[in-house]
Amino acid sequence: GQNIDQPTEMTATEGAIVQINCTYQTSGFNGLFWYQQHAGEAPTFLSYNVLDGLEEKGRFSSFLSRSKGYSYLLLKELQMKDSASYLCAVRDRGTGGFKTIFGAGTRLFVKA
Amino acid sequence: GAGVSQSPSNKVTEKGKDVELRCDPISGHTALYWYRQSLGQGLEFLIYFQGNSAPDKSGLPSDRFSAERTGGSVSTLTIQRTQQEDSAVYLCASSPDREETQYFGPGTRLLVL
Numbered sequence: 667g668q669n670i671d672q673p674t675e676m677t678a679t680e681g682a683i684v685q686i687n688c689t690y691q692t693s694g695f696n697g698l699f700w701y702q703q704h705a706g707e708a709p710t711f712l713s714y715n716v717l718d719g720l721e722e723k724g725r726f727s728s729f730l731s732r733s734k735g736y737s738y739l740l741l742k743e744l745q746m747k748d749s750a751s752y753l754c755a756v757r758d759r760g761t762g763g764f765k766t767i768f769g770a771g772t773r774l775f776v777k778a
Numbered sequence: 779g780a781g782v783s784q785s786p787s788n789k790v791t792e793k794g795k796d797v798e799l800r801c802d803p804i805s806g807h808t809a810l811y812w813y814r815q816s817l818g819q820g821l822e823f824l825i826y827f828q829g830n831s832a833p834d835k836s837g838l839p840s841d842r843f844s845a846e847r848t849g850g851s852v853s854t855l856t857i858q859r860t861q862q863e864d865s866a867v868y869l870c871a872s873s874p875d876r877e878e879t880q881y882f883g884p885g886t887r888l889l890v891l
Contacts, residue, residue: 697878708869708882709821716878753820757878765834766811766880770820 670769672754677775678744686739686772688754696764697757700728700739703771704750712739712752741774749776780804782883784870790889791860799855799886803872810853811871811880812845821869827853829875860890 669691678684690698697716701709715721715730715737727740739752751771758765783802791797803810812824823837827847838844842860847853857864867887871880 699878699880708884710882711879714878755821760834764828765823765826765836767823768813768821 670754670756670767672752672769672772674770675773675775677777678741680744680746680776680778682744683740683742684744684774686741686752686754686774688737688739688769690735690737690754690756690769692735692756692758692767694759695732695756696759698728698730698737699753699755699757699766700726700737701753701755701768702750703753709753744776746776746778749774782870782872782881784868784883784886786886787884788887788889790891792891793862794859796856796858797860797888799857799868799888801853801855801870801872801883803851803853803870804874804881805851806874807872807881808850808875809873809880810847811873812853812855813869813871814839814866815869815885816866824855824868857888860888862890864888865890 672688699714700712702712703709713728720729725742730737751773753771754769755766785800808829810827813821815821825845826834842858845855867885869885870883873880
């Protein structure tokens, strides 16, 4: 089966760096996503990793290690508006095609 | 261009009634997903349509839930004989062929009294 684990909540200070970890187990791994979701809004795409390594996009970076079933999202120069839930999602190739499974999300609180 | 749209944005219904939720994906997107999100929880996969292939219904929680996608575009999620535990936000997402990113609609907030 599939399983995705990420911390429930994290708190960090404005201007700091925070790393949100995600571990997964899946049989047909075909990519890992990070989405941001502000309270009461729909998720929005942040990053996609399918090969090992670090993908950098502005203040946000995402890392993947397929052999360890591990990813992290790194947020630099934190801003108050970064307070949101961050969803780790894994695309899994099964017999019926591709399916994306979401973790429960990590609620990030950025304090002044 | 226009994003994914969903209607209604809010729906209040009585236990036992049927509801229909609609999703208009981004034009040209071949993949369409339905998810359910309870308050403070992650996204629960419900069903996935890809082109003309048979849908992946493995996430539907019971036979009260069904979905169809007509003409490869608009999709309707139907919940029969609603129960209070069906109260949640129902999110629809679409993605282009051969692309991984999902674009989410604003969701339908369903409340079953």
